[in-house]
Amino acid sequence: MKINHIELLRFQLPLVRPFRTSFGTQNHRDVILVRVETDAAEGWGECVVGVDPFYNEEYTDAAYGVLVRWLIPMVFAHGPLAAEDFAGVVSNVVGNKGAKAAFEMALLDAQLRADGVSLTTYLGGTRTAVPVGVSIGITPTVDDLVAVSQGYVADGYARLKLKIEPGFDVEPVRRVREAVGDSVMLQVDANAAYTEADIDHLAQLDEFNLLLIEQPFEPDDLLTHATMAKRVSTPVCLDESIVSLGATRTALELAACSVVNVKVGRVGGLLASRDIHDLCAAHGVPVWCGGMLETGVGRAANVALASLPNFTLPGDISASARYFDRDITEPWVLQGSSLAVPTTPGLGVNVDEAFVASLGATRGLFRP
Ligand SMILES: [Mg+2]
Numbered sequence: 001m002k003i004n005h006i007e008l009l010r011f012q013l014p015l016v017r018p019f020r021t022s023f024g025t026q027n028h029r030d031v032i033l034v035r036v037e038t039d040a041a042e043g044w045g046e047c048v049v050g051v052d053p054f055y056n057e058e059y060t061d062a063a064y065g066v067l068v069r070w071l072i073p074m075v076f077a078h079g080p081l082a083a084e085d086f087a088g089v090v091s092n093v094v095g096n097k098g099a100k101a102a103f104e105m106a107l108l109d110a111q112l113r114a115d116g117v118s119l120t121t122y123l124g125g126t127r128t129a130v131p132v133g134v135s136i137g138i139t140p141t142v143d144d145l146v147a148v149s150q151g152y153v154a155d156g157y158a159r160l161k162l163k164i165e166p167g168f169d170v171e172p173v174r175r176v177r178e179a180v181g182d183s184v185m186l187q188v189d190a191n192a193a194y195t196e197a198d199i200d201h202l203a204q205l206d207e208f209n210l211l212l213i214e215q216p217f218e219p220d221d222l223l224t225h226a227t228m229a230k231r232v233s234t235p236v237c238l239d240e241s242i243v244s245l246g247a248t249r250t251a252l253e254l255a256a257c258s259v260v261n262v263k264v265g266r267v268g269g270l271l272a273s274r275d276i277h278d279l280c281a282a283h284g285v286p287v288w289c290g291g292m293l294e295t296g297v298g299r300a301a302n303v304a305l306a307s308l309p310n311f312t313l314p315g316d317i318s319a320s321a322r323y324f325d326r327d328i329t330e331p332w333v334l335q336g337s338s339l340a341v342p343t344t345p346g347l348g349v350n351v352d353e354a355f356v357a358s359l360g361a362t363r364g365l366f367r368p
Pocket residue numbers: 189191214215239240261290
């Protein structure tokens with residue numbers, strides 16, 4: 001693939017309601033899109049890093065900077081490449097996986113559009129629709145949480161994930177479980193807000209028949225997750241800890257988790273995500289697709305990824321309307337508690353560039 005030029009688009013997209021986790025509150029997405037143009041096709045990728053370095057060390061200003069100063073010049077200096085070459089071409093850049101994932105996504109989209117192959121087919125997907133859930137932020141009151149949860153169940157979601165933090169955990173989960181009943185799949189996400197001293201407290205969650213508890217401790221503290229996994233019956237899932245194939249292998253060997261959350265932006269791209277999927281499948285460990293409040297572009301990548309066979313738990317993918325009044329692509333619409341997997345070439349979505357322009361997007365153009 002010979003790249004004619006690359007564009008970086010940057011804009012803010014308001015959220016329909018503030019999203020609060022143990023890290024802080026988001027009112028909008030600070031979006032970077034990568035657009036790659038070749039003679040044969042264009043391709044789009046979305047950078048999912050946060051505006052603040054709170055989820056991990058990346059943040060949008062830094063991701064933009066690393067794309068402009070290193071990743072784009074490295075790709076131009078290399079000359080024609082396949083999407084599969086990208087990780088090797090930029091391997092001197094340490095980390096910055098959200099920025100790399102966005103660039104690789106755009107290259108893959110362009111390559112697959114030119115080849116006439118859908119992303120699900122390319123990755124080895126086996127589903128035509130993927131079951132999805134909704135991630136619910138921390139609310140001002142437990143009554144609010146119950147009302148919001150009931151609203152999503154009424155929308156059709158069969159799986160809810162509740163964000164928890166110290167002081168907002170056992171009682172909120174109890175109230176939601178009582179309100180939605182046993183038929184709704186329920187899981188919780190602590191975003192690393194707890195310490196080893198909290199294990200007995202968190203064990204109280206065992207009575208609510210949760211699918212899993214996600215990332216209770218610091219990302220590099222695999223041993224405490226392994227201790228927790230021995231002492232509670234609720235399956236422990238890792239998110240922030242799973243930064244690479246090697247980290248996944250270590251976590252599995254230590255029995256630090258029995259479920260893995262895969263996020264394209266956290267592990268450096270769709271190809272690394274597929275490798276982690278394959279490793280977990282070989283270990284008999286189910287995976288599911290996490291979410292970073294993606295627009296329709298990143299959501300398309302997530303849906304295709306979640307069509308792989310070992311994505312056996314519903315993903316945090318959700319319909320566009322859960323996050324945005326208007327998406328920047330065709331809206332993702334819930335069908336039952338699932339999203340349909342696109343079968344058109346590449347990501348299978350089209351960016352509404354006029355709408356993006358109306359959001360005040362800046363466009364940076366880069367040529368070889
Ligand atoms: Mg998480």
